[in-house]
Amino acid sequence: MKVLVLGAGQLARMMALASKPLNIDVKAYDVGSNRVVDPLSLSVDYGDLDQGIADADFITAEFEHISHDVLALCEQSGKLFPSSQAIKTGGDRRLEKTLLEQTHVTNAKHKVVANKADFDSAIASLSLPLIMKSALAGYDGKGQWRLKDKSEAEAIWQDIQLFIEGDTSGQPQAIVVEQMVPFDREVSMVGVRSKTGETLAYPLTENHHSKGVLSVSLALNEHQHLQAQATEAFDKIANALDYVGVLAIEFFQVGDSLLVNEIAPRVHNSGHWTQQGADTSQFENHIRAVCQLPLGSTELVRPSAMVNILGTDTVPNNIFEIPSVTMHWYGKGKRPGRKMGHINICGKDKAELTMRLSQLAKILPKDDFPDVSEYVKSL
Numbered sequence: 430m431k432v433l434v435l436g437a438g439q440l441a442r443m444m445a446l447a448s449k450p451l452n453i454d455v456k457a458y459d460v461g462s463n464r465v466v467d468p469l470s471l472s473v474d475y476g477d478l479d480q481g482i483a484d485a486d487f488i489t490a491e492f493e494h495i496s497h498d499v500l501a502l503c504e505q506s507g508k509l510f511p512s513s514q515a516i517k518t519g520g521d522r523r524l525e526k527t528l529l530e531q532t533h534v535t536n537a538k539h540k541v542v543a544n545k546a547d548f549d550s551a552i553a554s555l556s557l558p559l560i561m562k563s564a565l566a567g568y569d570g571k572g573q574w575r576l577k578d579k580s581e582a583e584a585i586w587q588d589i590q591l592f593i594e595g596d597t598s599g600q601p602q603a604i605v606v607e608q609m610v611p612f613d614r615e616v617s618m619v620g621v622r623s624k625t626g627e628t629l630a631y632p633l634t635e636n637h638h639s640k641g642v643l644s645v646s647l648a649l650n651e652h653q654h655l656q657a658q659a660t661e662a663f664d665k666i667a668n669a670l671d672y673v674g675v676l677a678i679e680f681f682q683v684g685d686s687l688l689v690n691e692i693a694p695r696v697h698n699s700g701h702w703t704q705q706g707a708d709t710s711q712f713e714n715h716i717r718a719v720c721q722l723p724l725g726s727t728e729l730v731r732p733s734a735m736v737n738i739l740g741t742d743t744v745p746n747n748i749f750e751i752p753s754v755t756m757h758w759y760g761k762g763k764r765p766g767r768k769m770g771h772i773n774i775c776g777k778d779k780a781e782l783t784m785r786l787s788q789l790a791k792i793l794p795k796d797d798f799p800d801v802s803e804y805v806k807s808l
């Protein structure tokens with residue numbers, strides 16, 4: 430079987446690596462160059478999008494900010510999974526919030542703002558502090574503003590106006606204004622849905638962010654009450670979208686309750702630990718669902734964690750002296766803050782995993798991994 434992935438980044442690469450043993454061939458469509466490439470070398474050229482669509486049995490995506498023209502072309506072929514509507518919903522916070530409201534899934538109080546009158550009425554009707562997020566093309570903390578006091582409103586609005594005017598997406602931009610949630614921690618659920626409607630969820634993952642970017646994910650399988658809540662939300666959202674493939678949902682935990690922050694219609698950074706910690710990795714399960722093969726078990730085989738490597742292309746070799754450490758480089762050129770790879774690490778129980786994580790944190794250079802030690806100490 431042949432799969433075309435829209436997007437040629439690390440997620441397409443890891444889908445290709447997971448597909449090889451299944452004898453499934455994965456190619457990637459680089460939206461920047463409009464060429465179909467090999468997701469590992471990126472250098473081999475297999476033609477343009479039309480050629481890629483014609484050659485593929487199935488098409489999927491590794492990110493949600495894909496032009497609607499490209500999505501329409503892929504959907505017309507009948508090979509695109511998940512649907513263009515599901516991908517668009519993940520790429521537009523307005524559609525995402527509408528879906529959460531329609532499916533009665535708890536999320537932060539919010540208003541959609543397109544002009545100054547909307548902005549003023551959102552500030553008047555919601556409780557401060559507020560977080561404001563661009564509806565389109567906002568990710569990893571970009572396109573966001575925080576308002577703690579009404580006196581800041583005018584300056585923030587000026588900035589938002591500039592942001593909206595500078596938008597080049599060709600689609601009407603807007604801002605979603607949300608009440609800040611006083612969360613205890615951030616968790617996510619990665620799950621998979623088949624074309625026949627079967628759903629399977631991985632254990633909830635605790636996520637630690639640094640400057641708005643995921644730094645460490647931890648999967649322990651010890652939150653049964655929360656797991657049930659998250660699974661219910663996952664099923665509601667995935668069923669409403671008639672979703673096919675892996676879908677990730679990010680939550681805020683407040684006490685014993687979960688509120689959805691956002692959804693990602695794709696394999697997700699907080700699910701990378703599944704490569705070593707689950708019966709079937711998220712990458713293999715996504716490909717299985719897209720290719721209409723039976724889904725693989727999402728059971729945790731051992732407590733696991735993932736540490737992101739941001740902005741550096743080297744780590745000390747003695748990390749390999751720690752049992753169970755697995756390295757995943759993405760083969761990308763170095764840029765400040767860029768996701769360059771990740772380290773997976775596991776243990777037979779939580780105590781062994783946290784012991785190994787603290788060994789790892791001691792070896793990793795503080796300049797490149799500024800807050801990993803502190804987070805590991807808090808476990």
Ligand code: AMP
Pocket residue numbers: 537560562567568569570607608609610611612615638641690691
């Ligand atoms: P997002 O791009 O929506 O994932 O937001 C980036 C980060 O901002 C999240 O990981 C949270 O740490 C924080 N954040 C986003 N929305 C809220 C909210 N409503 N309340 C509190 N923190 C938030």
